[in-house]
Amino acid sequence: MRIMRRPRALVAVVAGAFLLTGCGAGPSQVGTAALVDGKLTTIDQVQGLLNRAVREQPFARELAAQHKLDLVGREIVRQAVLHEVLAKAARKEGVTADADAIDAVAQKDPLGGELPAAAAQDEAAGVTQLVWRLRDHREALTDQYLEQKLAVKYLPSLTVNFDYTSVGAPSSDGQAPSVDAKTARGEAIAKAEKYAKNPGAITAELQGGAQGNVGQQVPALSSPADAATVLFGVPANTAIAFQPNPAAAPTWWVTAVVRQRATGKQVATDQVQQPTAAQLGAIGIRLLQPYVQEVDTKINPRYGVWDPVGMNLAPNSAELAGVVLPVQGAAPAQQ
Structure with missing residues (x-):
C-alpha cells in the first residue's frame, strides 16, 4: 500500500499518466437505439460501427465468430449514453478538459490501428477499448480525461x-x-x-x-x-x-x-492507495451515477436495460x- 499525503498526487495521474485502460422503455422513434436529452443515436449508426469493427478489428471478428457482437452493440449505446451524461456532469461540476493535454495524446493517436491482443485478454475491457477505437478519437480521449478529472475532484473527500x-x-x-x-x-x-x-x-x-x-x-x-x-x-x-x-x-x-x-x-x-489511471476512470464513471437520473434517457430494448449497479447495459432485467x-x-x- 502506498501512502500518499497530498491529493495533488492524484492530479499527476491525470496529467502525467493519462492512458487507456482496460432506463426507461424503448424509444418511440422508429430506428432509435438511444435517446438522451434529445441526442439521438440510431440503430443504423450502431450497425454501421459494428460493420466497421468487423472489417477493421480482429478482436471484433473473434467476437462475431463466437456470436458475441451484441456485447459491442451494447457498449456502443452505453458509451453514447455516458458521453451525454458526462457532458452534463462536467458542466455542473466545473470540470473541463485540458486542450493541450488532449492534443498531446491525440497526436500519438493511441486509438489508431488494431486493438492489441493483450488488451483483449479481459473481454469486457477489450470491448470497451474496441468501441473507443470506433468513435471519434478525440471525443473518446476527452471523455476519459473528464472521467479521471471528476474522480480527482472527489477522491480526497468521498x-x-x-x-x-x-x-x-x-x-x-x-x-x-x-x-x-x-x-x-x-x-x-x-x-x-x-x-x-x-x-x-x-x-x-x-x-x-x-x-x-x-x-x-x-x-x-x-x-x-x-x-x-x-x-x-x-x-x-x-x-x-x-x-x-x-x-x-x-x-x-x-x-x-x-x-x-x-x-x-x-x-x-x-x-x-495511489489510484491508477484505470481506477480513476472507473471512479469517474461511478460518480456519474446520480446524473443518469437527471437526464431523460430512453434505450431500445434490443440493446438491453440500464444497469445502475454496473453503470452499464444489461441484456435484460433478469441479468x-x-x-x-x-x-x-x-x-x-x-x-
Missing part, C-alpha cells in the same frame, strides 16, 4: 458509512462456499428488498451469526477499487446488493444499507448486476 451482510463469501481457509451462484444472487437481492423495508434487520441478522458489520466507514482514498463500485455511487438511505468480484468470486454478494455518503471535506487518513433500492420511510439523504 467517504461512505454503511451496514452490510454478505452471501457466499470466499472462506479464509479456501473452502468453497456452500451456495451456488444463482442461489446466492437470489438471497442477496431478497436481503436488499428486506433492508429497504426494514434497514434495522441487518443488526438482527448479524446478532444471529451472519457475516458482515455495522457502521463500516470507508474513504474512497483507502480503496480506489471499491470506490468504483455502486457502494460509492448511491445516496444515503439506499439499500444495495452487488458482487465485489464477480469474476473471481461468482457466489460472493454484499448487501448493504448506505447510511451516509459525504463529500464535504477532505478525509483524514493515512491508509491511502442486472444487482439492485439499488431506496429505504422506505427514510428522511431525505444529506450528502
Whole structure:
C-alpha cells in the first residue's frame, strides 16, 4: 500500500499518466437505439460501427465468430449514453478538459490501428477499448480525461458509512462456499428488498451469526477499487446488493444499507492507495451515477436495460448486476 499525503498526487495521474485502460422503455422513434436529452443515436449508426469493427478489428471478428457482437452493440449505446451524461456532469461540476493535454495524446493517436491482443485478454475491457477505437478519437480521449478529472475532484473527500451482510463469501481457509451462484444472487437481492423495508434487520441478522458489520466507514482514498463500485455511487438511505468480484468470486454478494455518503471535506487518513489511471476512470464513471437520473434517457430494448449497479447495459432485467433500492420511510439523504 502506498501512502500518499497530498491529493495533488492524484492530479499527476491525470496529467502525467493519462492512458487507456482496460432506463426507461424503448424509444418511440422508429430506428432509435438511444435517446438522451434529445441526442439521438440510431440503430443504423450502431450497425454501421459494428460493420466497421468487423472489417477493421480482429478482436471484433473473434467476437462475431463466437456470436458475441451484441456485447459491442451494447457498449456502443452505453458509451453514447455516458458521453451525454458526462457532458452534463462536467458542466455542473466545473470540470473541463485540458486542450493541450488532449492534443498531446491525440497526436500519438493511441486509438489508431488494431486493438492489441493483450488488451483483449479481459473481454469486457477489450470491448470497451474496441468501441473507443470506433468513435471519434478525440471525443473518446476527452471523455476519459473528464472521467479521471471528476474522480480527482472527489477522491480526497468521498467517504461512505454503511451496514452490510454478505452471501457466499470466499472462506479464509479456501473452502468453497456452500451456495451456488444463482442461489446466492437470489438471497442477496431478497436481503436488499428486506433492508429497504426494514434497514434495522441487518443488526438482527448479524446478532444471529451472519457475516458482515455495522457502521463500516470507508474513504474512497483507502480503496480506489471499491470506490468504483455502486457502494460509492448511491445516496444515503439506499439499500444495495452487488458482487465485489464477480469474476473471481461468482457466489460472493454484499448487501448493504448506505447510511451516509459525504463529500464535504477532505478525509483524514493515512491508509491511502495511489489510484491508477484505470481506477480513476472507473471512479469517474461511478460518480456519474446520480446524473443518469437527471437526464431523460430512453434505450431500445434490443440493446438491453440500464444497469445502475454496473453503470452499464444489461441484456435484460433478469441479468442486472444487482439492485439499488431506496429505504422506505427514510428522511431525505444529506450528502
